[in-house]
Amino acid sequence: MSACPGSWPAVPPRASRRGDSLLDRVLAGVAPGESPLTHVAALPAQEAREVDWPGWAHPSAVSALGRAGLRRPWSHQAEAAELAHGGRHVVLATGTASGKSLGYQLPVLTALLEDPKATALYLAPTKALGADQLRFVTGLGLDGVRAAPFDGDTGLAERDWARTHARWVFSNPDMLHRTLLPRHARWGHFLRRLRYVVLDECHAYRGVFGSHVALLLRRLRRLCARYGSAPTFVLASATVSRPEESASRLTGVDVTAVTEDGSPRGARTVALWEPPLLDELRGENGAPVRRSAGAEAGRMLADLVVEGARTLAFVRSRRGAELTAQRAARALAEIDPSLAERVSAYRAGFLPEERRALEAALDSGELLGVASTNALELGIDVIGLDAVLVAGFPGTRASFWQQGGRAGRAGREALVVLVARDDPLDTYLVHHPDALLGRPVEGCVLDPTNPYVLAPQLACAAAESPVTEAEVASESALFGGERARAVLDSLVADGVLRRRPAGWFWPRPSERPAAEVDIRGSGAGQVVVVEADTGRMLGTVDGGTAPATLHPGAVYLHRGVSFVVDELNLTDGLALVHAEEPDWTTSARSVVDVAVVDAPPVEAPPAGGVTVRLGDVTVTSQVVSYLRRRPSGEVIETVPLDLPAQTLHTRAVWYTIEESLLADAGLEPARVPGALHAAEHAAIGLLPLFAVCDRWDIGGMSTALHPDTGMPTVFVHDGHPGGAGFAERGYHDVVPWLTATRDAIAGCECPAGCPSCVQSPKCGNGNTPLDKAGAVIVLDIVLAAL
Ligand SMILES: [Zn+2]
Numbered sequence: 001m002s003a004c005p006g007s008w009p010a011v012p013p014r015a016s017r018r019g020d021s022l023l024d025r026v027l028a029g030v031a032p033g034e035s036p037l038t039h040v041a042a043l044p045a046q047e048a049r050e051v052d053w054p055g056w057a058h059p060s061a062v063s064a065l066g067r068a069g070l071r072r073p074w075s076h077q078a079e080a081a082e083l084a085h086g087g088r089h090v091v092l093a094t095g096t097a098s099g100k101s102l103g104y105q106l107p108v109l110t111a112l113l114e115d116p117k118a119t120a121l122y123l124a125p126t127k128a129l130g131a132d133q134l135r136f137v138t139g140l141g142l143d144g145v146r147a148a149p150f151d152g153d154t155g156l157a158e159r160d161w162a163r164t165h166a167r168w169v170f171s172n173p174d175m176l177h178r179t180l181l182p183r184h185a186r187w188g189h190f191l192r193r194l195r196y197v198v199l200d201e202c203h204a205y206r207g208v209f210g211s212h213v214a215l216l217l218r219r220l221r222r223l224c225a226r227y228g229s230a231p232t233f234v235l236a237s238a239t240v241s242r243p244e245e246s247a248s249r250l251t252g253v254d255v256t257a258v259t260e261d262g263s264p265r266g267a268r269t270v271a272l273w274e275p276p277l278l279d280e281l282r283g284e285n286g287a288p289v290r291r292s293a294g295a296e297a298g299r300m301l302a303d304l305v306v307e308g309a310r311t312l313a314f315v316r317s318r319r320g321a322e323l324t325a326q327r328a329a330r331a332l333a334e335i336d337p338s339l340a341e342r343v344s345a346y347r348a349g350f351l352p353e354e355r356r357a358l359e360a361a362l363d364s365g366e367l368l369g370v371a372s373t374n375a376l377e378l379g380i381d382v383i384g385l386d387a388v389l390v391a392g393f394p395g396t397r398a399s400f401w402q403q404g405g406r407a408g409r410a411g412r413e414a415l416v417v418l419v420a421r422d423d424p425l426d427t428y429l430v431h432h433p434d435a436l437l438g439r440p441v442e443g444c445v446l447d448p449t450n451p452y453v454l455a456p457q458l459a460c461a462a463a464e465s466p467v468t469e470a471e472v473a474s475e476s477a478l479f480g481g482e483r484a485r486a487v488l489d490s491l492v493a494d495g496v497l498r499r500r501p502a503g504w505f506w507p508r509p510s511e512r513p514a515a516e517v518d519i520r521g522s523g524a525g526q527v528v529v530v531e532a533d534t535g536r537m538l539g540t541v542d543g544g545t546a547p548a549t550l551h552p553g554a555v556y557l558h559r560g561v562s563f564v565v566d567e568l569n570l571t572d573g574l575a576l577v578h579a580e581e582p583d584w585t586t587s588a589r590s591v592v593d594v595a596v597v598d599a600p601p602v603e604a605p606p607a608g609g610v611t612v613r614l615g616d617v618t619v620t621s622q623v624v625s626y627l628r629r630r631p632s633g634e635v636i637e638t639v640p641l642d643l644p645a646q647t648l649h650t651r652a653v654w655y656t657i658e659e660s661l662l663a664d665a666g667l668e669p670a671r672v673p674g675a676l677h678a679a680e681h682a683a684i685g686l687l688p689l690f691a692v693c694d695r696w697d698i699g700g701m702s703t704a705l706h707p708d709t710g711m712p713t714v715f716v717h718d719g720h721p722g723g724a725g726f727a728e729r730g731y732h733d734v735v736p737w738l739t740a741t742r743d744a745i746a747g748c749e750c751p752a753g754c755p756s757c758v759q760s761p762k763c764g765n766g767n768t769p770l771d772k773a774g775a776v777i778v779l780d781i782v783l784a785a786l
Pocket residue numbers: 748749750753754755756757758
């Protein structure tokens with residue numbers, strides 16, 4: 001166990017705290033010889049920092065909010081409201097359940113109450129969130145505010161009413177893109193008086209979707225300018241690194257960040273936990289396998305229920321959640337059969353009344369332990385628990401705290417445990433608690449200059465109002481400079497747009513290009529997932545990732561429910577599946593080749609024989625097989641697949657090393673491919689620590705001699721056409737990123753490489769060759785040179 005970081009204030013001695021005594025109970029169940037606890041942090045209780053309502057706040061708004069239970073604002077709410085009221089664009093980036101909404105409600109309500117003509121627009125990434133916020137505002141019962149929904153579920157008559165009468169419209173980017181902006185003439189009076197644009201949960205706008213939303217907001221801003229308004233943007237975000245930077249990139253305006261959280265919090269004990277490597281199980285190439293996070297969580301759940309602690313365990317799949325609940329119930333049955341009945345699994349798809357019943361049972365203590373998929377993150381009101389177990393890092397700090405934040409209530413201490421699973425990022429986090437508990441390192445990335453996003457967005461913009469010279473005059477212009485002009489030129493060459501002296505025009509006024517543009521896809525086409533027996537459409541998957549996630553035999557999870565793919569037809573964009581919960585998971589493996597298309601010249605001479613570059617590449621990848629594995633990590637078999645190769649034009653970050661450096665460090669030529677390959681795998685695993693993304697958003701390739709660089713090279717590339725900003729973030733954060741990669745490899749106690757460090761579940765080369773020690777040498781050379 002490592003010491004707590006010095007920055008945590010002094011806490012009462014152990015065992016006088018509830019969180020600590022629960023942790024002691026969990027530790028008492030650890031088998032002799034195992035030492036899974038890697039770190040304990042005591043997060044102190046925080047007193048609320050309440051301030052007075054600002055003087056400008058409208059008295060009716062203040063009294064309505066007071067009736068809704070908000071008696072005085074917390075400091076961060078007031079600070080954000082103050083900035084917004086003063087016309088400054090602001091992003092409020094504070095923790096889960098810190099009441100970020102008040103930060104925009106106060107200035108928006110005040111504006112609507114003071115100026116009977118003012119309007120406001122609220123945008124949420126999900127319908128459920130927008131509906132919750134609308135319900136709250138409507139419930140305030142303020143005369144004249146006239147809040148109304150404008151989303152896919154809104155009927156035509158209600159849409160008309162919203163357009164003509166509503167003053168605060170609750171919508172989403174999809175509606176803005178498809179309806180509101182293309183028909184802006186009908187919304188002219190609304191846009192003319194638009195005072196505020198609220199972007200809730202704006203960290204959801206990342207990657208390709210985020211890049212589309214960024215351009216969508218620029219389309220909104222130019223139309224507002226045409227109608228004579230310049231709305232103030234108010235954004236709410238999870239805590240990410242440099243929120244003002246991501247918010248400014250998203251909106252295209254300068255945004256000020258408010259990050260000092262003044263909301264109260266109960267004390268929590270946070271434990272980081274790494275299940276042991278097991279002797280009896282072997283994974284691929286004989287690598288050791290850890291006890292699964294779900295199995296470990298099941299045992300802990302039982303121990304906590306015995307203590308009477310109301311506990312929620314988050315497990316990644318529904319099947320996993322059921323196994324965890326079963327394991328806990330079985331353990332409890334041996335101690336006290338009545339306790340076994342107080343543990344349950346929660347599945348997505350519960351009816352609202354079943355959810356309420358579950359909430360009530362957990363609240364009353366009738367139910368003590370629940371294992372759930374993260375579907376429970378949405379739409380259920382469970383907070384103030386005694387303990388939360390997170391089995392496997394959920395990918396982002398925001399999700400982790402969304403889950404862990406359900407533990408603890410005022411005056412009552414609680415326990416949060418992160419149980420690592422077989423993954424280099426999990427390994428890194430349990431050994432580097434500061435990355436999880438200290439300042440955030442991950443940022444939201446998006447790239448509004450991606451030509452694959454710019455092209456359809458500029459066509460939409462031109463159809464709404466001709467794109468002018470000034471809008472693409474320089475890098476700081478609305479749509480950017482050179483890249484946007486190049487895209488416009490190619491749209492003219494393709495006959496999509498027409499160039500006239502006054503700008504770029506959409507030549508077919510009766511058609512609206514927005515209907516054809518999918519802002520949530522990558523532009524690689526969509527594959528529709530259909531349940532074969534019922535004909536029910538489950539969803540769509542990006543064409544680029546379909547071979548990896550929807551190949552025949554793949555276990556496909558949809559909202560936590562498991563399906564198995566029978567057929568994938570890429571030509572028709574169709575995948576047929578059937579519901580099935582097999583006892584294994586699948587992971588596709590692909591072989592990748594990368595060709596450098598264009599890389600800007602290196603400014604400085606290569607530092608000590610190492611260069612790091614960012615540039616355009618062509619990635620050719622082919623899914624060649626998939627692996628079936630038991631939940632324990634044990635490999636059942638590798639199944640070959642026959643799928644076509646795919647080509648992707650995207651962005652990559654890569655480094656090259658002079659061969660002599662490798663030789664000088666004692667790495668003989670035969671070891672170089674395995675060393676680079678292992679370093680590549682771990683680097684892909686760790687990039688999500690710096691750029692909010694998941695492993696399907698990025699890929700990589702390594703070789704001891706690359707034809708384009710003429711040297712040993714490791715590439716990490718974006719997984720979407722044109723790139724989404726991930727490789728770029730890796731390039732800018734190359735030193736911390738590769739340092740974390742090195743530490744994750746060195747920190748794993750396996751002898752020669754395992755899934756927790758250098759093995760990758762999607763490696764098309766069967767995870768050979770891999771040289772764990774060699775990877776550390778490679779990364780040391782690179783880091784020394786940088
Ligand atoms: Zn390992």
